[in-house]
Amino acid sequence: MTVLLYVLGLVLFAFGLLVSIAWHELGHLSTAKLFGIRVPQYMVGFGPTIWSRKKGETEYGFKAIPAGGYIRMIGMFPPGRDGKIEARSTSPWRSMIEDAREASFEELQPGDEDRLFYTRKPWKRVIVMFAGPFMNLVLAVFLFFGSAMAIGFETQTTKVAGVQKCVIPQSTKREACQAGDPVSPAFAAGLKDGDKIVAFNGTPVEDWNTLSDHIRDTIGPATVTVQRGDQRIDLHPTLIKNEVYKKDADGRVVQPLQTVPAGYLGFASKNEVVPLTFGQSVTRMSDQLQAGAESVIALPGKIPALWDAAFGDGERAQDSPVGVVGAARISGELMTVDAPPQTILVWFMNLLVMFNVSLFLFNMLPLLPLDGGHIAGALWESIRRHTAKIFRRPDPGPFDVAKLMPAAYVVAGVFVCFTLLVLVADIVNPVKLT
Template sequence: MTTLMTVLGIVVFVIGLLISIAWHELGHLSTAKMFGIRVPQYMVGFGPTVWSRKKGDTEYGIKAVPLGGYIRMIGMFPPGDDGRISARSTSPWRGMIEDARSAAFEELQPGDETRLFYTRKPWKRVIVMFAGPFMNLVLAVALFLGVLMGFGIASQTTTVSSVSDCVISQSAASAGKSACAKSDPASPAKQAGLKAGDRITAFDGLPITDWNTLQDDIRRTTGPATITVERAGRSVVLHADLIRNQVAKTDGSGGYVQGQYVYAGFLGFTPATGIVQQGLGDSFQRMGGMVGTAVQSLVDLPERVPALWRSAFDGAPRQPDSPMGVVGAARVGGDVFSLHIPPEQRIATMLMLVAGFNLSLFLFNMLPLLPLDGGHIAGALWEAFKRNLARVFRRPDPGPFDVAKMMPVAYVVAGIFLSFTVLVLIADVVNPVKIT
C-alpha cells in the first residue's frame, strides 16, 4: 500500500508540474497573441512530440519529457546591422549570435513583417516576457491561500500541551538541562494550577484566540495576571505571578531564532500543536515570510554547491533545505502521499509543494540573465531607456536593442544552469531529500 501511495504521489506531483508549466507558457502565449505576435508553437515538455494539434497559426502539443515547456515567437531578435538575417561569421562568438538571429526568422512567412516580436514597443515585450513568471506567481498565491485559509497548517495553539515544573533559562534548556534543581523556583504556570489540556481563552480579561497574541501578552507581563481556561467544558479562572526569564527570541512570524535569546515575561508551559486555519492577514504574513526565505535561498545557492557535491559523490548527509530538482521534488511528493497523516493533510502538503515550485519558477525566471525571461525583460527595459534618453537629447533613435548580441553570455549561463541541474539530479537520485 505504501508503494502504491508513493507512486500516486509522484504522479500527482508530475501532473501539478505539467499544469504549472502549461500555465506559465499560457501567460506568454496569450499576451503575445494580444499584441499581434505570431506564435508557431506552444509546447509542454521537451523531446519527441506525443500529441499535437494545430489551431490557427499555432501548433499546440505535449512532448515526452515533462521537464519544461516553451512557445516559439517569430522575430525574437532583430536583423543584423546589414539588414540580413542569414549572414554567417567564422568567429564562434559571432556564429552564436547569427545562429540565434537566423533561428528567430526561420519560419518567417509573407505578412509576418508586422508580427515580429522585436518590432513591438518595449513595454509590450516586457509584458509578454513577464506574463509567464507572473502566472506562476498567481498560481503560487492562489494555492498558498487555499491551503492556509482552507485546510490550515500545523501551528501552535492556545491549548496547553505540558506545564514546566520549574523555571529554567532557555539557554540552559538548549544546552540539555531538563531536570529541575532544588534551587530552581516552581514555574508560575505550575503554581497557578495550569494543567495539560487546558485551553486558554483569556489573559488578564482580554479574549485570546491565537497563540501569537497569547505569547506576546505573556512576554509583556511580569507580576500578577489572571488566566481564563476552558477545562472539561467549564471556564476556570487562574491567578499567576509571572516572572522575568530568559526565553528564545521570536522572528515575528511565530517561529524562533535559533541561538538568540531575550529577557521577557515567563509563565512556563508548552503549547500544543494543531491544524489551524489562517485568516487573510496571517496568510499574507506567512506568504511574505515564504517569499523572503525563497529569495534568500536563491541568493545562497552558490554557497550550497559544495555541500550538494559532497551529498552526491561523498555520501555526506543531505540537508533538508538542500536544493532540489524536479526528480527530487517528485520523490518528496511520493513521500507526502505515503505519510500516515489524514488524507486532507496529504493533499494540503502536496498543494504547498506545488505552490513552492511555482514560487521558485517565478523568482528564478526573473533573474536578469538570458536565456531566462528576466534577460529579455532587461533587454527591453534597456532599449526603452536608450530611446527615451535619445529623445530627451534630440538624438537619432538608436533602434531596437539587439538581444542576440548577448547570446554568448546566454550560452555560458545556460551551461552553468545545465551543470547545476545535472548535479542536483545526481544528488536527488543517489541521496534524496527525505521528509518524515
Template structure:
C-alpha cells in the same frame, strides 16, 4: 498501501508541475497571438517529443523531460548591422550570437515580415514575456487562497497540548523519545504542575494574545522566575515558574523553525494547533510573508551551494532551508499523500506545495538575466529607454536593442543554472529532504 500512496503522490505532483509549465507558456502564447506574432511551436517539456498535434499555424506538444517548456516565436532577435541573419564569424562568442539569430529566423514564411517578435513595440514585448511568469503568480495566489481560506492552516494557540516532562536539547535524539533520559532535569512546566488543556492568559502581568507572543517571551527570559496567568476549565489562577535555559531550534521572522541552535528560555509545553480558516486580509498578510521569504531564498541561493555539496558528496546533514529541486519536491509530494493525516490535510499540503512551486517559478523567471523571461523584459525596457532618450535629445532612432549580443552571457547563466540543478538533483536523491 504506503508505497502506493507515495507513488500516487509523486504522479499527482508531476501532473501538477506539467500543468504549471503549460499554464506559464499559455501566458506567452495568448499574448503573442494577440499581438500577431507567429508562434510555430508550443511545447511542454524538453527533449524528444512524446505527443504533438498541429492546430492552425502552431504545433502543440509534450516532450519527455518535464523540466520546463517553451513557445517558439519567429524573429526573436533583430538582424545584424548588415541586415543578415547568417553566421559570419569564426569567433566562438560571435558564433553564439549569430547562431541564436539564425535560429530565430529558421521558420519564417512569406508574409511573416510583419509578424516578427522584435518588430513589436517594447511594451508589447514586455507583456508577452511577463505574462508567462505572471500566470504562475496568479495560480500561486489562487492556490494559497484555497488553502488558507478554504482548508485553513494549523495555528498554534496558547493552550497546552501536552507538557514535556524533562529538559532535553531540541537537536538531541532524546527530543523525539516519549521517555526522559536518565539524569535529565524536570521541566519547569512539570514542576509548576501545568496540565494538558491549560491556557496561558498572561506572562508577568502582560496579557497573552497568541502563542507566538508567549513563545518569544519564554525564550527571552532564561533562568528567570516569572508569573503565569492560567485558565483551567472555569478556574483562573497564577503560578510562579522558574524558566530554564535549553538548546532550541531558532525561529525566523515568519515563525518558521531554522536549523540554527540557540540558547534560550525553556518552559516545556507544546501548544494545540487547531486548523483555522483565515480571512482575506489574514491570507494576504500570510502570502506577503511567504513572498518575502521566497525572495530572500532566491537571493541567498549562492550561499547554499557549499551546504548542498556537503549534503550530496560528503554525507553532511541536509539543512532545513536547503534548496529543493523537482525531484525533491516530488518526493515530498509522495510523503504528503502517504502521511497519516486526514485527507483534507493531505490535499491542502499538496496544494500548498504546488502554490510554492508556482511562486518560485514567478520569482526565478523575473530575474533580469537571459535566457529567463526577465532578461527579455529587461532588453525591451532598455530599448524603450534608449528610444525615448534619442527622441528627447532629437537624435536618430537607435532602432531595436540587439538582445542576441547578450547570448554569450545567456549561455553562461544557463550553464550555471544547469550545474546548480544537477547538484540539487543529486542531493535530493542521496540525501533527500523529508517531512518532519
C-alpha cells in the same frame, strides 16, 4: 499501502509540474497572440514530441521530457545591421549570434513581416515575456490563498494538550520526572487538559506566539485566565526560570536547537488546523516571496555544501536547493506521513506554491535565455530610444538581443551544471522530511 501513497505523491507532483509549465507558457502564448505575433509552436516539455495537434496557425503538443516548455515566436531577434537575416563568420561567437538570428526567422512566411516579435513596441514585448512568470505567481497565490483560507495550517493554539507535572530543563532532553524535580507552576496552579487560555495577567491572548512571549517574559506570580467548559476561571501560578528552546522573530524554534533562560509555566499547547484570514494570508504569502528571493540570492553560497553532500560525506541541509527529482521525492514522502488528510493536502499545495514561486523568481533574473533577459533587453531599447528622442538624435532602432547570445550560452551552461549537481544530490543524498 505506503508504496501506493508514495507513488500517488509522485504522480500528483508530476501533474502539478506539467500544469505549472503549461500555465507559464500560456501566459506567453495569450499575450503574444493578443499583440499579433505569430506563434508556430506551443510545447510542454523538451525532446521528442509524444503528441501534438495543430489548431489554426499554432501546433500544440507535449514532449517526452517534462522539465520545461516553450512557445516559438517568429522574429525574436532583429536582422543584422545590413538588414540581412543570414550571415556567416569564422568567429564561433559570431556564428552563435547569427545562428540564433536565423533560427528566429526559419518559419517566416509571406505576410509575417508585420507579425515579428522584435517589431512590437518595447512595452508589448515586456508584457509578453513577463506574462509567463506572472502566471506562475498568479497560480502560487491562488493555491496558497485557497489552501490557507479554506483549510488552514496546523498551528499551535492556546488550548492545553497536556500539563507537565515537574520542571525539566529542555537542554537535558529528558521527558520523565525524577526525584528532586520541582513541581511545575501549571500543575501546582491546577491547569488541566482541555483548558483554553484566553488571558494572561488580564491581557487577552488569541494565538500561541503572543501567549508564549508573555510566559517567557514573566518570572514570578501571574494570573492565567482559562475557559473551562462554560466557565472562565482565574488561576494564579508562580512562574519560574527554566532553560527553554530559543525562538526566532516569527515564533519558530531556532535550528540547530539552542536553549535560553526564560519564564516557564509547564504545559503543552494543542495543535489544530486553523484557517488564516485574508490579512494573515497576505502576510504569509509576502513572507514566502521574501524567503524565496533571499534563497535565490543565497544560492551561490550553498553550492560548496551541495557539492559536498553530492560527492563527499557532508550532510544535506534542510534548506538545501532541490530540483524536480528532489521535490517529487518530498511529494511522495508527504503522502505517507501520519497526519490528517487536510494537513497533507495543505503541505502538498504549499510544495507547488514554492515551486511556482521559484519559477517566477528564476525567470525574472535579467539574464538570457531567461524571460528576464528579454525583458531587460526591451527596457534597454526603450531607454535608448527615449533618450535619443529627448536629445533629438536619430532613432537607434531595435536593441539587438542576439548579440548577447554568447553570454546566454554561458548562463545556460551554468544552469545545466547546477541542475545536474542538484540532480545527483537529490538521488544520492536527498532532503528528507524527517
